Amino acid sequence: MRQVFSVLSARSLPYAEKAIESLFKHAIEPLNLTLITDDLDDREQIFNTVAQLNNPSNHPWQVFDKLAADERAEEQFRDYPHLQAFRNGHPCWRKVTDPLLFSSVGQEMIILDPDLYFPNPFTFEPTPERQLLLTWQPPNCLFPPEVVHRALQLSIPLAHHVDIGIAQVKAPIDLDWLDWLIQQLGGSSLPRIAHVEAIVWSALAMRMGGGYLNPQQWHCWQHRQWKRLLLKFGVPGVQLLRLQNWDSMKCFHGGGVAKWWIIDAYQQGWLDRNTRLHQPTAIRSFIELTTKQYQQEQWIKKLIHRLGYYHLIK
Numbered sequence: 316m317r318q319v320f321s322v323l324s325a326r327s328l329p330y331a332e333k334a335i336e337s338l339f340k341h342a343i344e345p346l347n348l349t350l351i352t353d354d355l356d357d358r359e360q361i362f363n364t365v366a367q368l369n370n371p372s373n374h375p376w377q378v379f380d381k382l383a384a385d386e387r388a389e390e391q392f393r394d395y396p397h398l399q400a401f402r403n404g405h406p407c408w409r410k411v412t413d414p415l416l417f418s419s420v421g422q423e424m425i426i427l428d429p430d431l432y433f434p435n436p437f438t439f440e441p442t443p444e445r446q447l448l449l450t451w452q453p454p455n456c457l458f459p460p461e462v463v464h465r466a467l468q469l470s471i472p473l474a475h476h477v478d479i480g481i482a483q484v485k486a487p488i489d490l491d492w493l494d495w496l497i498q499q500l501g502g503s504s505l506p507r508i509a510h511v512e513a514i515v516w517s518a519l520a521m522r523m524g525g526g527y528l529n530p531q532q533w534h535c536w537q538h539r540q541w542k543r544l545l546l547k548f549g550v551p552g553v554q555l556l557r558l559q560n561w562d563s564m565k566c567f568h569g570g571g572v573a574k575w576w577i578i579d580a581y582q583q584g585w586l587d588r589n590t591r592l593h594q595p596t597a598i599r600s601f602i603e604l605t606t607k608q609y610q611q612e613q614w615i616k617k618l619i620h621r622l623g624y625y626h627l628i629k
Contacts, residue, residue, distance in 0.1 A: 480568030
């Protein structure tokens, strides 16, 4: 049985319920879904919503609030003060830490963002014994720059092109090293920004090895400039989703604004397909982000910003 996790709040339910139901409907393999949320009210809302979803294979699932996770963290992270502080920073950072709290040694963790959609009958890729799998995207989502620069200055390798829609890894992760990493990146002074999570996954990728999931079948929304211009000229976002090759996808990650278009597409009834995607796909090795590459990317972003492009297409 595949062990699947998602860290989410009740505020994400408008799109997360679509993600969860598509997972229940289209997962060929038996799976056990563990949902981890914030307070008791969130837990109740999520439980009541998921209980109403179509789950034709009766995949087991459960919802835990942060208090339940805190009790486990007090014991399991007792010797890791930076890790404890990290999981109490931005809520998204708990995607790195909290699945570990509900996993035994050797158990896989397939960690999902709540803004995914599974349009076809599919299987997850095999989870490596000691390595990490992540989704791929053309740019990098490593932010903020000061934390990235700190990592590069300290010679902490970071993987380029990392998308954090899906992570596959087996417990345990090296907690001594992870605690050290968080301290090096800034510890309790880390800015409370969701994207810091990507920096941690990126560093873990280079530490553990592994690779990117096939981007044709595990596809991340790419908010390219021509799409921004079409949106600026009034093309509905849901129409841009129609341009994706849904028949070939095991999973679509609707990052950013695209997650709200999934709701519209779902209501229009054209998202679900019937291509059986049950074969493992090739994994691409992680590519290290160099200091030179990152500096060039930041220079281009600053130039575009100074020219007023982002204001134009806002």
